[in-house]
Amino acid sequence: MLAHIAHAHGSPSSTLVLPAEQLPSSEEALSRALSDGVAWLAGHGLSAVTKIALVSASEHPLFDLDYRFVQVIPGDPVRFDFRGSCGHSVLSSVVVAARLGWLPRLAPGHRTRVRVLNTDDHVVCEVDECVRDRTTFTAHFLNHPAVPLRELLPFGEPTTDLPYEDGMIRVSAVSVGNPYLFLSGHDLGVGTPEELFAAGEPLFRTMTAIRRSAAHQYGYPVEGAFPKVAAVLPDGEDGLAVRAVSVPSWHPTIALTGAVCLGAARRIRGTIPFQLAGGETGRTAPLRIRTAGGCTTSAAAVTGHDRDSELAWVSVPEKAVSFTGTVSIDSFEPHVQKEDSCLLSI
Template sequence: MIGYIARAVGAPTPTLVLDHRQLPRDEERLTPVLTRIREWLEANGRGDILKFALVEPSAHPMFDLDYRFVQGLTGGVDRFDFKGSCGHSILASVVAADGQAWLPKLAPGGRIRVRVVNNGDHVVCEVDEARRRSGSFTVHFLQDAGARLDELLLTGSPVDQLITGTGVQEASLVSMGNPYVFVDAEELGLNSVDELFGAGDDVYARMLEIRRAACELLKWPTDGVFPKIAAVGQYTEGRLAVRAISVPKWHPSIALTGTTCLAAASSIPGTVPERLARRAGLARGVIEIDTPGGSTAAAASVAGRGDGADTLHWVSVSRKLAQLDEPACIASLKNYDYKEEPAWLPLAV
């Protein structure tokens, strides 16, 4: 089996892109195959790869690629999360698919339409610049009929009081792209960009505790990947500063889905990000973000009168780079030959 290693700039790890047509569809049969792939990666010095993108040309006339994301978890090569998505891995999939001629050749102005199998998201990757093995993109996360902003709140409230071992923590629980917990960095005692970006193990542990409290409130597993968590600070006019946690460490920047979720959250009255965005003087739905790994921008297309009943049509994130690194010949699956059983059998004569 051949996989393709690709990386989106700002992602915590590379992504291994695999042809979904060569793999089982159900988790029970897929898990042992992915386990063998992780064993091979570790044996070959690539145990850092924890993101897996299962991709194929889409049979749907409205899409170019079908994409399924799997997150490898720590604590064992047989541990995976199949529920969420990853925007950086979508970009990795696009450049890998381009390298395999599964798509029309990437060119500036072109649009690659991606259907996310995990959660039904529709994503359009607009090509800003194309090179032989890399590209720069603006990524649009679409909402089919427009989602009500207040329906993106996981508890229905713009802020929740989370009970932790160190006291009550205010947070906003929002889901767009992926579910996130947003907290005000200043409430963590981080009063400057340098303090936020330089925060160490004590702040990391406290954020994990806040995330755990959010999981308990939502009645979600505390040992899973979701919701993710990010601290948001407002220290500079016209900008937000963000520090997020990935699996299993500080994120070098912020996930593409995290930027998307933050842009949506900043449009919902009363949330932590909305309050900080207003203080920064940002226009509604438009955010400029600084992270330890660089800067990016996002814009949400919102229609309505400025209340929670407004509708969200899409969120666009610009200045995203991705590159194809190398093929990976997975020797342990050299003779693996998966064939999907037909959904029907001919009638006996």
């Protein structure tokens, strides 16, 4: 089977993009197939690829692509998490789909509508620039209809005291794009953005323990990838410094879904991002997000007032993706759905 690899700049891993119709749909059978595929990657020097996207041309009249995300959880044996999404992998899938001819050739202004099957998110990927093998997008995460802000709080409140193995900590649980836990760096004993970016294994272990506790609260596998967790600190006007945990280490920047969720959380009165980004002051301005690996912005459109406020969309600009190449993974062949393979032989 031909597979395609693309890398979204700032992501901890490139994405392996596969044709969904050629592989099993059930998690059990798909896990067997992907285990063989991941073993092939490891044997060919590509073990760092831990994100997989299964894509197909959408049968829904409002969308161009259907997308299913799979997070590889390294270990022996390797495991897979099917629960969440990855915005960087969505963009990588658009780049690959265009190269396969499933979409019109990408050009500035072109918009691709993606239906995320894991989370039922609707993402519009708008091309800003195309240069050789690199495409830059603005990603728009849409809610139709708009969603009340209070429904974005899985624990029902802007902040919650969450027990974990070392005691209790205040968290803001917000779910937009992916479920996230936002922690104040001050509550973790970190005073400045520079200290946050330089923090090592002790802080990583603490944040991982907090994430595991929250996973138990969500009813998710504690060894999985979701919910995500990030620590935040004030960083100037309309700005936050952020350090996030990924799989299996620190995220080099912040996930695209993390930027989306953080932009939304900043608009929800009482959350930790709302408080640390200045509260009501400048609440409607785009949020500037600084990480150790660079900066991005997140703009959330909220309608209504106070308790009736609703989230309409969140946009994150300047997300660049580079096409890496094509590989032929023969270990997928025993799992290929033969009746469909003729439709997608590229």
